[in-house]
Amino acid sequence: MLNTQAKGLLLDTTRCIGCGACALACKERNGLPKTSEVVLEDKLSDKTFSTVNQVGNRYVRRMCMHCATPSCASACPVAALEKTAAGPVVYHESKCMGCRYCMIACPFGIPKYEWEKKAPLVRKCDLCADRLAKGLKTACATACPTGATTFGNRDALVLEARARFAANPGRYREHVYGFEEVGGTSVLLISDAKPEELGYPAGLDETPPPHLTWRVLNIIPDIVMTGAVLLGGIYWIRNRRDEVEAAEGHHDASTKGH
Amino acid sequence: MPKLALPRLTFWRGVLLAILAAGTYATFLRVFKGLAGSTNLTDAFPWGLWIGFDILCGVALAAGGFTISATVYIFNLEKFRPIVRPAILTAFLGYVLVVVALLFDLGRPWNVWHPLVMWNPHSVMFEVGWCVTLYTTVLALEFSPVVFERFKMTKTLHVLHVIMPILVVLGVLLSTLHQSSLGSFYLIVPTKLHALWYSPLLPVYFFLTALTLGCAMTIVESFLSHRAFGKELEMELLVPLGRVALLILGVTAVIRFADFRHRGILGLPFAPTYESRLFLAEMIIGVLAPAVLLALPKVRQHRTGLFLSALLIVMGVVMNRLNVSITGMERSSGEIYVPAFTEIAITLSVVGVGFLVFALAVKYLPVFPEHEMKDARPPVAPDALHVAAQPIRSLPMPAIAVVALAFVAAGALGADGVRRREVVPGPPAPSGTPALAAALASFEAPAEMTFPQAPDSPGPVSFRHASHVDASAPDCLACHGNSYSFLGRTEAPPAGLMHDTKHCGGCHDGTSAFSIEDDCTACHKSE
Numbered sequence: 008m009l010n011t012q013a014k015g016l017l018l019d020t021t022r023c024i025g026c027g028a029c030a031l032a033c034k035e036r037n038g039l040p041k042t043s044e045v046v047l048e049d050k051l052s053d054k055t056f057s058t059v060n061q062v063g064n065r066y067v068r069r070m071c072m073h074c075a076t077p078s079c080a081s082a083c084p085v086a087a088l089e090k091t092a093a094g095p096v097v098y099h100e101s102k103c104m105g106c107r108y109c110m111i112a113c114p115f116g117i118p119k120y121e122w123e124k125k126a127p128l129v130r131k132c133d134l135c136a137d138r139l140a141k142g143l144k145t146a147c148a149t150a151c152p153t154g155a156t157t158f159g160n161r162d163a164l165v166l167e168a169r170a171r172f173a174a175n176p177g178r179y180r181e182h183v184y185g186f187e188e189v190g191g192t193s194v195l196l197i198s199d200a201k202p203e204e205l206g207y208p209a210g211l212d213e214t215p216p217p218h219l220t221w222r223v224l225n226i227i228p229d230i231v232m233t234g235a236v237l238l239g240g241i242y243w244i245r246n247r248r249d250e251v252e253a254a255e256g257h258h259d260a261s262t263k264g265h
Numbered sequence: 266m267p268k269l270a271l272p273r274l275t276f277w278r279g280v281l282l283a284i285l286a287a288g289t290y291a292t293f294l295r296v297f298k299g300l301a302g303s304t305n306l307t308d309a310f311p312w313g314l315w316i317g318f319d320i321l322c323g324v325a326l327a328a329g330g331f332t333i334s335a336t337v338y339i340f341n342l343e344k345f346r347p348i349v350r351p352a353i354l355t356a357f358l359g360y361v362l363v364v365v366a367l368l369f370d371l372g373r374p375w376n377v378w379h380p381l382v383m384w385n386p387h388s389v390m391f392e393v394g395w396c397v398t399l400y401t402t403v404l405a406l407e408f409s410p411v412v413f414e415r416f417k418m419t420k421t422l423h424v425l426h427v428i429m430p431i432l433v434v435l436g437v438l439l440s441t442l443h444q445s446s447l448g449s450f451y452l453i454v455p456t457k458l459h460a461l462w463y464s465p466l467l468p469v470y471f472f473l474t475a476l477t478l479g480c481a482m483t484i485v486e487s488f489l490s491h492r493a494f495g496k497e498l499e500m501e502l503l504v505p506l507g508r509v510a511l512l513i514l515g516v517t518a519v520i521r522f523a524d525f526r527h528r529g530i531l532g533l534p535f536a537p538t539y540e541s542r543l544f545l546a547e548m549i550i551g552v553l554a555p556a557v558l559l560a561l562p563k564v565r566q567h568r569t570g571l572f573l574s575a576l577l578i579v580m581g582v583v584m585n586r587l588n589v590s591i592t593g594m595e596r597s598s599g600e601i602y603v604p605a606f607t608e609i610a611i612t613l614s615v616v617g618v619g620f621l622v623f624a625l626a627v628k629y630l631p632v633f634p635e636h637e638m639k640d641a642r643p644p645v646a647p648d649a650l651h652v653a654a655q656p657i658r659s660l661p662m663p664a665i666a667v668v669a670l671a672f673v674a675a676g677a678l679g680a681d682g683v684r685r686r687e688v689v690p691g692p693p694a695p696s697g698t699p700a701l702a703a704a705l706a707s708f709e710a711p712a713e714m715t716f717p718q719a720p721d722s723p724g725p726v727s728f729r730h731a732s733h734v735d736a737s738a739p740d741c742l743a744c745h746g747n748s749y750s751f752l753g754r755t756e757a758p759p760a761g762l763m764h765d766t767k768h769c770g771g772c773h774d775g776t777s778a779f780s781i782e783d784d785c786t787a788c789h790k791s792e
Binding site: 021022023024025026027028031032035036046051052053060061062063064065066067078080081082083084085086087102103104105106107108110111112114116119120121122123124125126127128146149150152153154155178204205206208210211212216217219220221223224227230231234235238239241242245246248249 | 297299300301306307308309311312335338339340341370371372373374376377379380383384385386387388389390391392393394430433434437438441442445446449450452453454455456457465468594598691692693694695696697698699700701703704705707708709710711739740741742745746750751752
């Protein structure tokens, strides 16, 4: 379960005016180059970790959701991705071997790759882990002038979302996206629209996807032990016959082929 | 003076040379142009042919190694012993080539050893990495007697003979684990892999299909060895393998049916989508047709019939792995993936190198021990290819009909599938102008702030967003994103910088707003 002090963000599409401040503040903090003339046309890439785009007739942000039980961290064979107690899912680039299983595993399609580089890395939002450590808000939340991106403790943000539902009857589709999806995320989304209308994946189960693999990986020791005994037993029984035959002097089968 | 004899250029050698030349060029591109310059992989589709074929199929195609060594050593079915060496050699070569192919696919191949040191026991790929490393070692040891025999190292041979049962048990366990775990790769993407292939039983399917393939590959290899080296295995060994393959095919089909029924998707294979078409093609080629053929004793005991059945199984498993890794992942990615020329060239080269090394090993090592082999015919040059003793036309008519029907049906389904391939629309396109009244109500101009002061500044400057921003249409990027930081600047600007046209001077020019030349104290407060 999420640490109650874990930080997170509450994204509210009903408050977003599409000013693009979040996306540019993200670029500033990460030292990323400009990728399009109009910041609202940016797509997530190795040079853009956070976007705000017009989807339908709303402005919608996309960024790493910082899952409580991240699929990327579970998939990574070298533990290059890690969920920290403070909330962010961070990337230890020196460990990465570039298998890109994190990109396959992520249910939100967030990790991006430096395809053009000869020593490529995975790039994604890290929830401004260094700023959080200094007690600062994320860059995007710092820049947002409307509260469409609100920074805080994840638990408090869930309450804040419900308070907004209560204070503005009819304004929201009263569902906190990320509260239960994939076992909970540190970034939460509220809106008047369904997730699929916002370009977010719908129909995510509350079981964290890593549990689906762990169920199988977890029984490996049992398989190994049972298998070893079983195979050893079969070997013993099947070869015992030859030994008996050999001892009785019918023929010497044990040396056959060697 | 000894003359250096160049091997004669035959058709297949020519093909191999062409493939290796293309592969060399592709390797050059991969090394010097990176993944972007050598693949059609994208952020939305990060795994392509190299994972789908070279890794997933490569490991499965090498399943003959553990299947046959278990049969001989553990089940003590001595009559299969002549198959052990070629099967283990194929498996060993297969795994080495899988690792080579992996080096092409990895973004940072020089870190390939990291999983051995940097552990993540929750990762399926971590487990597969370890299993493949250990199993390749086991295979090398299992094959090593062949090399030691060549050099007559009897003591080493004796030690290996003693530990062989342990090695084989270990090999079978490791294979069971990672063959199934390749399926477990995809357990973590229930919303991304198409329901036709996503199943909680993925590891079971991958294991069972690998077992079937182990039998089928042994049959195919024997047939090809006969054609290429004039060495073959006796039909009385291969026919039981065909029977076992049939049995596992049946078991897998029953499990799949129950799984589909349980998940309520029995109708899905008949939906008018390209995934369904390719799924049906996979089932016809890989399950239905070989099952029918192998069930007919006349076909099963016919050399060509058995070979054709085994070949269909091999094709079916290859289709399955490609469907799981490519077809099934496309819709959720919103992209259609077609491998680049370079990806295909590398893949073909890997297969070509496999054939080449196998041929060299057969030539120089006692892979097919003479006294155990039925020498079907005098050894023939690889170019003098003839179909083995029983030509295809001597197959019973129904069998030929089944094969023809399977290819026609799968071809038609595949073609129709490809025709139906479409890019799935991504997020809804922008439509209309967002209604911002409610959102603007929550606009709050950031608090008043004081700029860091330059050394010669006449006094600190405070900036009030409230008096600079039109709250009914705030344009943050008019100033931010170009000249002004979003995150606040702590160091003092160089003297005069703020007065230039990129900063305050841009608007405070006497026309848009009062000029910076007018009155210093309008902005600089005296301390």
